[in-house]
Amino acid sequence: MAIELKMPALSPTMEEGTLAKWLVKEGDEVKSGDILAEIETDKATMEFEAVDEGTIAKILVAEGTDAVKVGTVIAMIAGEDEDASTVEAPKAAPAAPAPAAAAPVDVPGEGKDVGRAESEAEITKHDAPPAKPRPSDPAIPDGTKMVTTTVREALRDAMAEEMRGDDRVFVMGEEVAEYQGAYKVTQGLLEEFGPARVIDTPITEYGFAGLGTGAAMGGLRPIVEFMTFNFAMQAIDHIINSAAKTNYMSGGQMRCPIVFRGPNGAASRVGAQHSQNYGPWYASVPGLIVIAPYDAADAKGLLKAAIRSEDPVVFLENELMYGKSFDIPDLDDHVLPIGKARIVREGADVTLVSYSIGVGVALEAAEMLAGEGIDAEVIDLRTLRPLDTVTVLESLKKTNRVVVVEEGWPTCSIASEISAVCMEQGFDWLDAPVLRVTNEDVPLPYAANLEKLALVDAARVVAAARKVSYR
Amino acid sequence: MAKSPSRPAAKPAPAKKAATKSAPPALPNRERPDQPEPFDASKDELLQFYRDMLLIRRFEEKAGQLYGLGLIGGFCHLYIGQEAVAIGLQSALDGDKDSVITGYRDHGHMLAYGIDPKLIMAELTGRQAGISKGKGGSMHMFSVEHKFYGGHGIVGAQVSLGTGLGFAHKYRKDGGVCMAYFGDGAANQGQVYESFNMAELWKLPIIFVIENNQYAMGTSVNRSSAEDQLYRRGESFRIPGLQVDGMDVLAVRGAAEEALKWVRAGKGPILLELKTYRYRGHSMSDPAKYRSRDEVQAVRDKSDPIEHVKKLLEKQGVKEEAMKDIDKEIRKIVSDAADFAENSPEPEAAELYTDVLVETY
Structure with a gap:
């Protein structure tokens, strides 16, 4: 033929x-x-x-x-x-029928009303799979002893417990083993688990982020520590292109269960290149889980969940929080659900939404507001992706006012995302515009006074809360 | 005019000094792999090489054709000309424990690892039955079952990832070796050297394979590489390198055996540079104007890896007819794969949202 x-x-x-x-x-x-x-x-x-x-x-x-x-x-x-x-030339094929679908006619001046009524569901529809039952924090049995622990120790304990339970889990990064961690988060791990599972790397972020990702593809459970997330910029290709996308690109057959962790955000007087919050960057990437805890109990419970997750996790810590002490329930296995925000303080007048170190700022502001008779509710998002919008919207329904507190830049921030969610899905409950209280939109300066001016603080949160309360 | 040398001329020069002048280069001060011997293939093994390389050739030609018909979209990088590399190397691996990872020019490596051509072709056409359910495409295909770990679109990424696979082999003590392929272009990426350093430092079981097809897209090796003898690129990390004729499947297989011997003995990584050539453009949309038609034709005429094996088979008494039968059989496999790929349905719209995450939160 x-x-x-x-x-x-x-x-x-x-x-x-x-x-x-x-x-x-x-x-x-x-x-x-x-x-x-x-x-x-x-x-x-x-x-x-x-x-x-x-x-x-x-x-x-x-x-x-x-x-x-x-x-x-x-x-x-x-x-x-x-x-x-x-051989004959082929007969001319019948011309393909013209596409029949008529495009909707757009009449000038007759914009569709996107405001209300039956079309509302359509406008705000998210074509995501149906919601599953919402997880909640496991109940802490009555009489559980609370132990005062630093965030640093809580993170170490989480890793140690998971390493005891699963041989596939190992830690690698700069100075994690013999030096006991640049910020001493991995203290004692080398002694307990030995050099095959607690591995000092050369200063080679791109390389070891890729190596860790490959090891996860090969069936291990790596915890890759970045000395700070600023240095992970050299490795962001592997975090996003290799770790986050592979499960999808492989039609679900190749997983990448890895945790990238380390301090994130501004520290103290270390200047612009060492002071940046990458929460919004990673939270914009489908395929990643992004966690940014505030206190020690959440740090422990969420890091344990992150290590057990089948998905790649970016776990954002904060250097200024490492030495802070909090109560942790003395349980054999304190694991918290990923993707669930926590109401840190209940209130009726205004909702302050934050995460990581910003939660402390929000709590301080809530105390100040209480003195003025404004009863603020404080929500700790804990997980930035997937974002627990339900908890935020439920609180909005109660207080009708939202202020987002973020130690980070304002543009394309988590605060921007929360404002959009409140506007799209909570418009009818808002009594005032959502306000963003963030760092100034500048690289972080070194001078003590300028640094202080650039960073978010409680006074600014109080001012914003007053404004949305029309007081 | 010339002054006589100050040292007494009468004395005979010390024997040692005389020797240094004409002696071969000093022996390296550390162990090196032996120079590989060409693989001594039986007739059956040769026939298998012929069949396997022909499958890649015909598959890729068909893929090019389907691209031309608009059935394959996006980027599509063909392996035509390089067949002896994947077949020679991967035929030496133990499919039960050794892993393979490569870049975006990945169809050949998948076929060489025994992955069903139908699933690959259906991925190229973006169908539900494709190996990545149509969500990966030409550059992003994986088969964990076959220990084939992709299929990666970022130039050089697979080298670090492969080093991680090697790390996992060592960590689990499973006796496996990772074979990580990359091109002459990727050989200039920084992460390759970050990976070399860690691989040798930790004596990871990995074979780094540079498929030097002479052109990084349109830039020739000489225009992009200060050290263009790429097998030497591991030297400053103490990784020994071997340069191999990548158009000769027996030379390639021989080098693979030597490399595996080295790595399986726990001596750490080894680097192979396979000198090869791609007949087609970098991707389907590359007109390849950076080289002459004569250059391509000369390689086809003189060095074609499949013609080479065909001649060896003729010498072994295999009849032209028998080889034609193999060709027919391969064409049938490929055309069945193409039919399957063309007739399989596209993914359901609901697939858009699946596999983003493994768990639900």
Whole structure:
């Protein structure tokens, strides 16, 4: 049977081209790999190779023809046992029916009302899979002893407990082993687990982030510590392109259960390159889990959950919080649900939403507001992706006012996202615009006074809460 | 005019000094792998190489054709010309424990690891039956079952990831070796050297394979690499390198055996540079104007890896007819794969939201 040679598409966007030159003529024998013709696209001249063997029976489009549509039969090849002289050109195929779907007519001046009524559900619809029952923090049994622990120790205990329970879990990073951690978070781990599972790396973030990601693909459970997340900028390609996307790109067959952890956000007087909150960056990436706890109990319970998760997790700590002490329930296995915010302080008048170190700022502001008779509710998001919008919206329904407190830049921030969610899904409950109280929109300066001016503080939160309360 | 040398001329030069002048270069002060011997293939093994390489060739030609018909979209990088590399190397691996990872020019490595051509072709056409359910495409295919870990679109990323696979082999003590492929272009990425350092430091079981097809897209090795003998690129990390004729499947297989011997003995990583050539452009949309048609034709005529094996088979008394039968059989496999890929349904719209995360939160 004769083979039809069709005008090929030679780039992702090509629809037609010029058949510039035939390099074969009727009667020529061709085999796969032979160049048959040159075809010009808008970008380049390309060679068109034979894939099949046979004899060129008919050339149907002459060289020099412009605007030959992709898919047009340009020649016929006779097969091995076929007489080339008897090959016929194909009958013209019926023209494809014109697309019938009528586009909706847009009448000028008649914008669709996006405000209310039956279309509202459609406008705010999220085509995500149906919601599953919401997790909640496990109840702490009555009489459980509370132990005062620093955030630093809580993180170490979380890793140690998970390493005891699962041989696949290991820690790697700069100074994590012999030095006991640049910020002493991995203190004691080398002694207990040995150098095969607590691994000092060279200063090579891109390399060891990739190595850890590959080890996770290969079935291990790496915890990769970045000395700070500022240095993870060198590794962000692996966090996003390799770790976050692989499960999706592989149709769900290749997992990447890894935890990238380390301090994030401004420390103290370390200047612009060492002071940045990457929460919004990572929280914008589908395929990642992003956690940013505030206190020690959440740090422990969420890091344990992160290590057990089948998904890649970015776990953002804060250097200024490492030495702070909190009560932790003395339980064998304190694990918290990922994706669930926590109401840290109940209140009725205004909702302060925050995460990480910002929660402390919000709590301080709530105390100050209480003195003025404003009863603030404080929500700790804890997980930035997936974001627990339900808890925020429930609180909004109660207080009708939201202020977001974020130790980070204002533009494209978590605060921006929370404002958008409140506007899209909670518009009817808002009595005032959502306000963002964040760091100033500048690189963080070194001078003590300027640094203080640049960072979010309780006084600014109080001012914003007053404003949305019209007081 | 010339002054006589100050040292007494009468004395015979010390034997040692005379020797240094004409002696071969000093022996390296550390152990090196032996120079590999070409693999001594039986007739059956040669036939298998022929069949496997031909499958890649015909598969890729068909993929190019389907691209031309608009059935395959986006970027599509063909492996035509490089077949001896994947077949020679991977035929030496133990599929039960050794892992393979590569870049975006990945169809050949998948076929070489025995992955069903139908699933690969259906991925190229973006169908539900594709190996990544149509969500990966040409550059992003994986088969954990076959220990094939991708299929990675970022140039050089697979080198660090492969080092992690090697780390996992060592951590689990499973006896496996990772084979991480990358191109001459990727050989200039920084993370390659970060990975070399850790791989040698920790003696990880990994074979780094540079498929030097001479062009990083349109830039030739000489225009991009200060050290263009890429097998030397591991030297400052104490990783020994071997340069291999990547157009000769027997030379490639021989080098693979030597490399595996080295790595399985716990001596750490090794670097192979396979000198090869791609016949087609970098991707389907590359007109390859940076080299002459004569250059490509010369390689096809003189060094084609499949023609090479065909000649060896002829010498072994395999008849032209028998090889034609193999060709027919391969064409059938490929055309069945193409039919399957063309006729399988596209993914359900609901697939858009699946596999973003493994768990629900």
